Amino acid sequence: MYNSKFKNSFAPAMAAVFTQKFPLKNELEKFRKKGKKIGFVPTMGALHQGHFSLLEKSKRDNDITVCSIFVNPTQFNNSKDYINYPRNPEADVKALQRYQIDLIFLPSSEEMYSVAEETLDFDAGKIAEIMEGKFRPGHFAGVASIVHKFLEIVNPDRAYFGQKDFQQYLLIRKLAKERNPNVEIVACPTTRNEAGLALSSRNQLLTREQQDAATAIYRTLTKAGEMVMAGRAIQEVKAWALQNLALDELLKPEYFEIVNAETLNDIKSKSEAEKILIAAAVRAGEIRLLDNIVLE
Ligand code: AMP
Numbered sequence: 001m002y003n004s005k006f007k008n009s010f011a012p013a014m015a016a017v018f019t020q021k022f023p024l025k026n027e028l029e030k031f032r033k034k035g036k037k038i039g040f041v042p043t044m045g046a047l048h049q050g051h052f053s054l055l056e057k058s059k060r061d062n063d064i065t066v067c068s069i070f071v072n073p074t075q076f077n078n079s080k081d082y083i084n085y086p087r088n089p090e091a092d093v094k095a096l097q098r099y100q101i102d103l104i105f106l107p108s109s110e111e112m113y114s115v116a117e118e119t120l121d122f123d124a125g126k127i128a129e130i131m132e133g134k135f136r137p138g139h140f141a142g143v144a145s146i147v148h149k150f151l152e153i154v155n156p157d158r159a160y161f162g163q164k165d166f167q168q169y170l171l172i173r174k175l176a177k178e179r180n181p182n183v184e185i186v187a188c189p190t191t192r193n194e195a196g197l198a199l200s201s202r203n204q205l206l207t208r209e210q211q212d213a214a215t216a217i218y219r220t221l222t223k224a225g226e227m228v229m230a231g232r233a234i235q236e237v238k239a240w241a242l243q244n245l246a247l248d249e250l251l252k253p254e255y256f257e258i259v260n261a262e263t264l265n266d267i268k269s270k271s272e273a274e275k276i277l278i279a280a281a282v283r284a285g286e287i288r289l290l291d292n293i294v295l296e
Contacts, residue, residue: 015096024153037063038062038154041067043068044069044201046086047096057186062156069104075140077139086205119138122145122178135254167264203289210285213250217251221241225293233268257279257280258278261276
C-alpha cells in the first residue's frame, strides 16, 4: 500500500506516501466519514516556495491536505521538455514531511493512464485556443485529463491552483464546474523571488545570466500594467512590451497579451474589461517562462 522505499527512508513517517490510487481513496474515505475537510494540491514536483504557499493555504482551510507529484506526459507537447523536466521526488517527500503534509500521492504513468495517450473529451473553448493553447498544441487537453483524473480519485472539498498559470486556472475552474461541481477551485497568488522572478521548477534549468535576464519579465508586466492604467492604447502597450523584452539578447518573447481576464477576449482599452490579464511567455534558451499580472 505505502511505497516502502519512501516509508523506510524517511522514518518516522509523518505523511503517508501512496503510489496507488485505490489505497489512497480508501484512506481518504476514512477521513471523509469522520467529517474531515480535504484540500488537494496537484504538482509536478521539484517543489519550491510557490508550491508551499498553496500547501499552506490548503492546511489553513482544511483538516487534511493531499499533495500529488506527477510529471504528466500528456501535457508536454515537446518530448525534450518532458525528459529534461526537473525531478527530485526524494527531496520533495522530505520537504512535504517537514511541512507536515498529511498525504502524498506519487503515482506512476501506468497508474494514471491505462492507454498512453488517452485524453478527456472536454471542450474548454476560447480558454484553450489562445496564448498557451496556441503555442502548446495539446497541452490543455493533457492538463484537463490529468486534473479530472486526480479530482475523481481525491474527491477533495477544495483544490488549489496558482495564478502564475492563469489560463490553466481558468480551464480547471470551467472543468470543475462542468465535471466535478463539488470541488471548490481556489486560486492562489504568484510567489516571486526578491528580484521579481516568478518561482518555477524550470528556473533551476536556467543559467545565472538567464535568471538575471528573466527578471525583466515581471518588470515589463508591471510597467505595462501602469501604462494600461494610465489609459494608453492596448496595442501600443503590447508593442512596447515585446520590444522591451527583446532588448535582452538572452530573452525571446513568444507572446505578450493584454485581454479580458474572465473571457480572454481581446480588448482595445482598459474600459473594455473590469479585470484585465497581462500575460507573457518568454524563452530563455530552451526554457519557456510564463508570468502574468491581473489588474482589477
Ligand atoms: P507545477 O508543479 O508547476 O505544475 O505547479 C503546481 C501548482 O503550483 C500549479 O497550480 C501552479 O500554478 C502552482 N505554482 C507554480 N509556481 C507557482 C508560483 N511561483 N506561485 C504560486 N503558485 C505556483
